[in-house]
Structures are given as structure tokens and as C-alpha cells.
Amino acid sequence: MAEIAMMKTQAETALADLFARSKSLLPGDARSREDAFHRFAVKGLPHRRVEEWKYTDLRALMREVAPLAAKPDAAAIEAALAVESVFAAAEPATIAFVNGHLAKADAMPDGVAAVSLAQALAEGHPLLSKLGAVSDAEGNAAYALNAAFMTDGVVLHVTKRVEGRVALRFVTTGASAVSTATRVLVVVEEDAAISLLETHESANGLAHQPNDVVEFVVGDRAEVAHVRLNAESDAALALSTVTAHLGAQAAFGSRNIVAGSGLSRHQVWMTFAGADTKGAVRGATMLGGSQHADTTLVVNHLATGCESRELFKTAIDGRATGVFQGRINVAPQAQKTDGKMMSAAVLLSEEGTMMNKPELEIFADDVQCAHGATCGELDDDLLFYLMARGLPRPEAEALLIESFLGEAVEEDLDDAIVGEALMGIVEAWLKKRG
Amino acid sequence: MIEIKNLVAEIEGKRILDGLNLTIHDGEVAAIMGPNGSGKSTLSYIIAGKEDYEILDGEVLLDGENVLEMEPSERAAAGVFLAFQYPLEIPGVATMTFLKAALNAQRRAREETELTTPEFMKAVQDAAGKLEIPRDMLKRALNVGFSGGEKKRMEILQMALLEPRFCILDETDSGLDIDALRVVSEGVNALRAPNRSFLVITHYQRLLQYIVPDTVHVMANGKIMRSGGKELAEELEANGYADYKAQEAA
Ligand SMILES: Nc1ncnc2c1ncn2[C@@H]1O[C@H](COP(=O)(O)OP(=O)(O)OP(=O)(O)O)[C@@H](O)[C@H]1O
Ligand SMILES: [Mg+2]
Numbered sequence A: 001m002a003e004i005a006m007m008k009t010q011a012e013t014a015l016a017d018l019f020a021r022s023k024s025l026l027p028g029d030a031r032s033r034e035d036a037f038h039r040f041a042v043k044g045l046p047h048r049r050v051e052e053w054k055y056t057d058l059r060a061l062m063r064e065v066a067p068l069a070a071k072p073d074a075a076a077i078e079a080a081l082a083v084e085s086v087f088a089a090a091e092p093a094t095i096a097f098v099n100g101h102l103a104k105a106d107a108m109p110d111g112v113a114a115v116s117l118a119q120a121l122a123e124g125h126p127l128l129s130k131l132g133a134v135s136d137a138e139g140n141a142a143y144a145l146n147a148a149f150m151t152d153g154v155v156l157h158v159t160k161r162v163e164g165r166v167a168l169r170f171v172t173t174g175a176s177a178v179s180t181a182t183r184v185l186v187v188v189e190e191d192a193a194i195s196l197l198e199t200h201e202s203a204n205g206l207a208h209q210p211n212d213v214v215e216f217v218v219g220d221r222a223e224v225a226h227v228r229l230n231a232e233s234d235a236a237l238a239l240s241t242v243t244a245h246l247g248a249q250a251a252f253g254s255r256n257i258v259a260g261s262g263l264s265r266h267q268v269w270m271t272f273a274g275a276d277t278k279g280a281v282r283g284a285t286m287l288g289g290s291q292h293a294d295t296t297l298v299v300n301h302l303a304t305g306c307e308s309r310e311l312f313k314t315a316i317d318g319r320a321t322g323v324f325q326g327r328i329n330v331a332p333q334a335q336k337t338d339g340k341m342m343s344a345a346v347l348l349s350e351e352g353t354m355m356n357k358p359e360l361e362i363f364a365d366d367v368q369c370a371h372g373a374t375c376g377e378l379d380d381d382l383l384f385y386l387m388a389r390g391l392p393r394p395e396a397e398a399l400l401i402e403s404f405l406g407e408a409v410e411e412d413l414d415d416a417i418v419g420e421a422l423m424g425i426v427e428a429w430l431k432k433r434g
Numbered sequence B: 001m002i003e004i005k006n007l008v009a010e011i012e013g014k015r016i017l018d019g020l021n022l023t024i025h026d027g028e029v030a031a032i033m034g035p036n037g038s039g040k041s042t043l044s045y046i047i048a049g050k051e052d053y054e055i056l057d058g059e060v061l062l063d064g065e066n067v068l069e070m071e072p073s074e075r076a077a078a079g080v081f082l083a084f085q086y087p088l089e090i091p092g093v094a095t096m097t098f099l100k101a102a103l104n105a106q107r108r109a110r111e112e113t114e115l116t117t118p119e120f121m122k123a124v125q126d127a128a129g130k131l132e133i134p135r136d137m138l139k140r141a142l143n144v145g146f147s148g149g150e151k152k153r154m155e156i157l158q159m160a161l162l163e164p165r166f167c168i169l170d171e172t173d174s175g176l177d178i179d180a181l182r183v184v185s186e187g188v189n190a191l192r193a194p195n196r197s198f199l200v201i202t203h204y205q206r207l208l209q210y211i212v213p214d215t216v217h218v219m220a221n222g223k224i225m226r227s228g229g230k231e232l233a234e235e236l237e238a239n240g241y242a243d244y245k246a247q248e249a250a
Helices: A010-025 A030-043 A074-082 A117-123 A126-130 A141-149 A380-388 A393-409 A416-433 B040-048 B072-078 B095-109 B117-130 B135-139 B148-162 B178-191 B205-210 B231-239 B242-249
Strands: A093-098 A101-105 A112-116 A152-158 A166-172 A179-188 A193-202 A209-218 A223-231 A237-246 A251-258 A263-272 A278-287 A292-301 A307-316 A321-330 A338-347 A353-362 A368-376 B002-011 B014-024 B029-033 B054-062 B080-083 B166-170 B197-201 B215-220 B223-228
Touching: A010 A030, A010 A141, A030 A141, A074 A093, A074 A101, A074 A166, A093 A152, A101 A152, A112 A117, A117 A126, A117 A152, A117 A179, A126 A152, A126 A179, A141 A179, A141 A209, A141 A237, A141 A263, A152 A193, A166 A179, A166 A209, A179 A193, A179 A223, A193 A209, A209 A223, A223 A237, A223 A416, A237 A251, A251 A263, A251 A292, A251 A393, A251 A416, A263 A278, A278 A292, A278 A321, A278 A393, A278 A416, A292 A307, A292 A338, A307 A321, A307 A353, A307 A393, A321 A338, A321 A368, A338 A353, A338 A393, A353 A368, A380 A393, A380 B072, A393 A416, A393 B095, B002 B040, B014 B040, B014 B054, B014 B197, B014 B215, B014 B223, B029 B231, B040 B054, B040 B072, B040 B080, B040 B166, B040 B197, B072 B080, B072 B095, B080 B148, B095 B117, B095 B135, B095 B148, B117 B135, B117 B148, B117 B178, B148 B178, B166 B178, B178 B205, B205 B231, B215 B231, B215 B242, B223 B231
Parallel strands: A093 A166, A152 A179, A166 A193, A179 A209, A193 A223, A209 A237, A223 A251, A237 A263, A251 A278, A263 A292, A278 A307, A292 A321, A307 A338, A321 A353, A338 A368, B029 B197, B029 B215, B080 B166, B166 B197
Antiparallel strands: A093 A101, A112 A152, B002 B014, B002 B054, B215 B223
16 A cells, blocks of 8 residues: 555646656557556555565656657658668578557568567457466556557467578667557467567667567477577666467577667566477676666466576676566476576676576476576686687786677577677677776 | 796695796797696696686796786697697587687687688698597587597697697697507698797606607606707606606605
């Protein structure tokens, strides 16, 4: 009750105003948006006394609310998309969004049907019944705000094993900071397979506020390879959520690279609902300056015989802060669960900080679960070995950082072209670091 | 010419080198033998530039220049090479990537042009062939999961590729099987040249039958206690270090 009685912050008031002004203009049923906003509003912005937000006090960190972005004109769209995509070499079929609105779409490969979220909401598309419910997300603020404000996005229906790759490209552009809220629903039918590349880009300087959610509903024996890149403005406040609801004997792999944003909170919720499925989530986060990046992972094992692997690497320079919270929950019926979670951080400066909070909650007796977290500096002996071979210290450091992050970025990634593109991001970050 | 003059060094307050003097001429192969813990590896690390030591006095001159004032990478570019007693494993860094980075970093430091990929590949494959190092080993992460002997061979491969001026081999023979010892020794002998000097640290005279030294030095108590020709190694093999330890006690 004390929560409700708390004074609204300036940002909370601004969010309420923004919602009141926008709700009638947003596509689809206003009531479910109102419900979502209400679930957010009763608790307000999460703060450090809310356990899942302990290290990312959004109430303190989110001071202002940027206006919801309007759809830019054709010239602005063209300019925004003229910049070559990180994954250009992978030649994906691309659906591009500019300022949160569908801007351009290539023809989808055989086995993929795409409908814009705005259209799907307006028409009441049947697949929207698979959209996650805010009520199931325990009132998670980022998720609830996305449900209240979601403007556009896409519903992808995958019915076959898809050849080639599909990319979702989100670019934010313009002269002033904007908020965007996008939602993607990917329904992968039984035995179907897709490789999905997701990028979020904006130029440095502006304090954009993107909030995106990508939800996977993965059928039995289906396969998903997902890559997500946060390359947002160094001043952006980025909230994001990836959810995966996995059927039986499926395979889900997700790589989550954070190479941008002043403040980011990335949530991954993976649920094993069918037996004998494999899920692997990896992530690499590169931070410098006063960046703050929070990755919060919840893995729910509800079915028997599933294997989950989570590996997150964080490189922290400057005065930056990295946060990793990971929880594996094993339900009583999820016998023979095999879960491993690891977070490793390397501190490259004296003033960097890493917060690791791995947790296991196990209610089944016949399981194998482990988690670990490490945080340290680069190994002096390894550095010496490299320097003794002629590498100047910055190069020796870069080589070690690259190999440290590489394990999460490209190892075991079947797609070499995508792996190379991602390592290019790592190299660019190292170069900038100097 | 390498001149080590009155080198005094400590680690964590413990004196390891205590006024060590040693001169190695161009083209010379000098061997150092000495009891465990006498400071042989320490000497090699200090020359290569490891930071852990406090150097209280002395200098190490390479052609008149004090390498102790250089960064480790500058020493490497100037021609100092240490084949480690315990080569390190570097996960995630492919051996090829590492070799190319090292070679080109040194060339850049010397203001030489970098090797193109084909030139580099040829150089590596030639050197690897001579040392009987299989190609697929070069694709693996540097030293990760390599056997003890494979790691030592990889050190010599690096040495062959980097063409240093002054090579320090710290117990390169330990961990090598009989055939590998011969292959590695041949590799080292092939690198002997009028303008290249070697400091070979070993416990066993066997290596010195393959790599025949010009001078042999006994290290104990943080100093060179005695110097001689290759026959000194034979004498040590027969008598051990009792004489030198006795001196220590006295
Ligand atoms: N980090 C350290 N802290 C304390 N003492 C150290 C440290 N490193 C080395 N030493 C000590 O310095 C001495 C010399 O060690 P060093 O490794 O140089 O001997 P060595 O002659 O190479 O021996 P070996 O023949 O066994 O290889 C040893 O007594 C060793 O314990
Ligand atoms: Mg030693």
C-alpha cells in the first residue's frame, strides 16, 4: 500500500500524461492498453527496493519522458536506412522500422508470413492470442509500458524451415529524443525453423527511449537462431525484453549483444514448456564511460529433460556499471533438467563496477543445475606473454578482451557470416577504447 | 652483444638475483645450469620485462642499450625472445591469429612493412614443417590443450618466425620426448647465426649434446658461480651442485 501512496515522480507523471494523450491514437483495443498502463501505474517506476530492479533504479535514473515518435517522412526514412546494416553481408530479408514505425519490408522468404503489428492490432489478428499477457509478467514495468504504448512491430508466422535469414532492423532518427515502443511476435510452428537478426540503432547524442519486446512462441521440434544487437545512442535509455515459450524437442538459441545505450535494461525470459528441448542464451556487453547495462534473465523449467545454457560476458571500462541477474527456476515436474548459467565480467578500469546475482530455485529432485559468476581484471601473466611476443599493451589487451567476449559472441554460432559481423562490433568497440 | 651487469632483484622482499654478471657475445650459445629455485627463470623474466620484480641495481645491455628501461613489447621488437618454461594457454585466440599479430606488431615497431597474408602463411608453414608441427594445431587456440611437448615446440616455432637477436630458452627440453628433443634442437641449431645469441637454461646435459654450447655457467645464490666450456656441463652431470651449495652455506 505504501507503494501506491508514494509521490509520483516527474517521469511517472509524464508517462501518465503521455498515455492519456496517446491511447486513443494507438492501434487496437484501448482497454487492454489501459489495463497494462494501470498495472504499471499502481507500482510506478521500479526502484532499488524492488528486488528485480535492485541494481537499476529506474525511478531514480529515468528523469524525463521523451514524446512518442511519429512516423517520419519518406526522405527521413530513406536517409535512416541508407546507413549499411551490420548484417548486410548476411543478406537477410529485412523488415525495417524507423522511429518505431514499419518503414520498409523486403519480400519474406518461403515459410514466413509477416503482418505489421499496427495492422494486426487494428484487425484483431488471430495470432495475437499468443501475445504475452502483462498479468503473467508480474507487472514488470518495462513489459507493461510496452503493452500500453506499443505502436508497431510485426507478427511473423513461420510455418516451414526457412532458408536464409530474416532481419528486423529498428532505426531511430531525428533532431530530438523520442520514445518508441515496438512489439514483435514470432510464432514458429512445429518442425519449422528460422534465423532472426534483430538490430537497434540510433546515432550518439540523443536520449532516445526505446522499449521493445520480442516474443517467440516455438512449436515442437522447431528451431530458432536469434541474434539481438543493441547499438543505440550513448545517451539512450533502452528497455527491452525477449521472451521465449518453447515446445517439446525444440532448439532455441539467442545471442544478445549490448554495444550501445547510456542506460539499458535487457530482460530475457525463457520458458521450457515441452520436454527435451534445448535453450541457449548468450550475451556480450561492452561498456565504457558512464554507461549502465543490466541484463536480467529468468529461465523457467516446467517440463522434463530440458537443457538450458546461459553464458554472459561483460567488459567494463571507464566508470561503467554492468549488472547480471540470472535465475533458473525448476518446477517440481521438471525432472532431468540440466541447467547451467555463467556470468563473467572483466574490469578494464579502476572505477568500473559489476553486479552479479545468479540464483537457482529448484523444486525437482533429479536435476543437474549449476551457476557461476566471476569478475576480475585481465590476467597479468597472459598479458605479459603477449607483450613478450611484441604486442604493445593496448593490442595485447584488445586480443584478450576479444577472446573473452568471443566465447559469448561467436563460439558455437553456426552462422559464420553473422559471427564475423558481430566480432566486427567487438573490434570497433575495442578500437574506440584505444 | 648481451651484457648483464651487477643485476640485483627481489620479489616480495626476497632477494633472487644478487649481483649477477654475464656477457654473451654475438653468435654465442651460453648455457646456464643451476639448482631448482636458484633464479634462472627469474633472470629470464627480468630480461623479457615481467613486472613482478623489484630491480634494485644493474643493467641488461643489448648492443649497449639497457633493455630494462623498455616495455616488454619494445624488448621483443629489439630482438629479445623468451621461450617460456611454462608457455601460457590463451583461450579464444587462434594460434595463427596470434602469430600474425605478434610478427606484424614487431615489424611495425621496427618500421618495416607488414607481411601480407600469403607471405605470412608461407613463413608459418615453412617453420611449422621443420618443427613437425601439424597444420591443424595452428588453427587451435594458442597452447590450449596442447601437450607439454607441443607447447615447447610452439615456442620454438614462434622463435623461428620472429627471428630474434637474443633467444632465451628456459628449460625448453623439459617435457620433450626423445624425437621431439632432436627436432627442436635441430630447429634451434638452424637458427644459430653470427649475429644471434642464445641463453639456454637447462638441467640436463642431454640437451647440450644436441645444442652444443660455447660457454656453460653455473648459477647459484643469485650469481654466476662458475663459467667454463661445454665440459663443465659434464662435470655438473657427474657431481651435481653440492660444491656450489656448500659455498652457499659457508
Ligand atoms: N611470486 C613469487 N613470490 C615469492 N617467491 C618467488 C616468486 N616467484 C619466484 N619466487 C622464488 O624465486 C626463486 C627463484 O625462482 P626461479 O623460478 O627463478 O627458479 P629457477 O632457477 O628457474 O628454478 P627451476 O630450476 O625449478 O625452474 C624461488 O625460490 C622461487 O620460489
Ligand atoms: Mg625455472
